[in-house]
Amino acid sequence: MKLTDISRQLATAFATVGMTGLVLVGCNNSSAPEANKEAATENTTAQTADSDIDPEHSKIVIGTTEGDFADMVRNQVKGALEEQGYDVELIAFTDYVRPNLALAEGDLDINIFQHKPYLDTFKKENNLDLVEVFQVPTAPLGIYSGKKTSLDEAYKGMSVSAPNDPSNFARALVMMDDLGWITLKDNIDPLTASKTDIADNSKYDINIIELEAAQLPRARDEVDFAVINGNYATDSGIKLTEALFQEPSFAYVNWSAIKSADTGKKWVEDVTNAYNSEAFKKYAHETFPGYKYPKIWDENTTDATEAPENAAVEAEAAQ
Incomplete structure (x- = not known):
């Protein structure tokens, strides 16, 4: 879909x-007496006038x-x-x-x-x-350990999970290209890269598993490596310093x-x-x-x- x-x-x-x-x-305040409503309005107006707000x-x-x-x-x-x-x-x-x-x-x-x-x-x-x-x-987006704890353990047929929304999936592909795990086509837009932009996946024949970003930390033990958004990593108790590789771009x-x-x-x-x-x-x-x-x-x-x-x-x- x-x-x-x-x-x-x-x-x-x-x-x-x-x-x-x-x-x-709207129904919650329908029974309030009119006098109370007016008093509340005056009080709110006075508070707003006394504060430095919009x-x-x-x-x-x-x-x-x-x-x-x-x-x-x-x-x-x-x-x-x-x-x-x-x-x-x-x-x-x-x-x-x-x-x-x-x-x-x-x-x-x-x-x-x-x-x-x-x-x-x-x-x-x-x-x-x-x-x-x-x-x-x-x-930053990072690659974290799953079943494997070091990038040196990369092997042919390994599984890598990645966020399934288009822009973050593109970032994951660029990171895998940076590592030499895959090769992306020349002159593609790195911000919109997709699976069809992979020129070569023969080195490791990676099984890329796309998941909702929030699910990535919980699914680490089901894959060899996991590409995880930084906010979801830290929210799950994963330290950023545990990343095996971090996205270098500031885009x-x-x-x-x-x-x-x-x-x-x-x-x-x-x-x-x-x-x-x-x-x-x-x-x-x-x-x-x-x-x-x-x-x-x-x-x-x-x-x-x-x-x-x-x-x-x-x-x-x-x-």
Whole structure:
């Protein structure tokens, strides 16, 4: 089944759940006395006026995948924004499809879980009006041990698991090409590589097993080697230093995303500043060693394969 078909099915299901939630919320306050409603409204207005927040958007719903991105919100960003006066809600997902659909449907204000090549592909295939805003510390993709504990143990007929979404699968293929396990065709786009772009797999005759990214850590004992996304590796207790090989490119440092209509709004600026504050940088360095950090922090050595970035967006994040 194509990713587009899966996305459409999930979008329908998610929209139904979202509408049910709205109905329940709407019914919850129907019996409140009118005087109490007015008092509550006045109190909320007064609190908003006294705080340094977006007066038109006092609650921010952030969506992430479970793991490090969720921890960043729970342990640092949420508190910083709440001190400023915002009400912050975190919704954590276990897949890479629903966060963008939920954002487009308005169930989220911002999501943080994906690199730009994935966002670009997903929004094009699903006709979503989303845009990236700022980068976040990102655990790199790595090859980890399964039944085999060293790259020297690679053998003909071995099995290698990899994330099944197109952009991360492409990254896995590029890593295997870097290692000399397979040979990709000349002049292909490394951001969109697929099995049809493999020119030669005869050296090891690898059985590439595609799985949902969240399943990869749990399935390590069923394969010889596993290509695992960094956030799911750390969420499963796997240390990044245990990787047998890490992706060298900085093209896949992850981004936040919002609806295009929200570009330039104060609450977006405030979230951006929270993720680029000195307090957050200190937290990231202490909590996530070995990660790749946002380019705007000027702490990484980039390479020639890095994907082009939106200069206007980066300039806005620097403000």
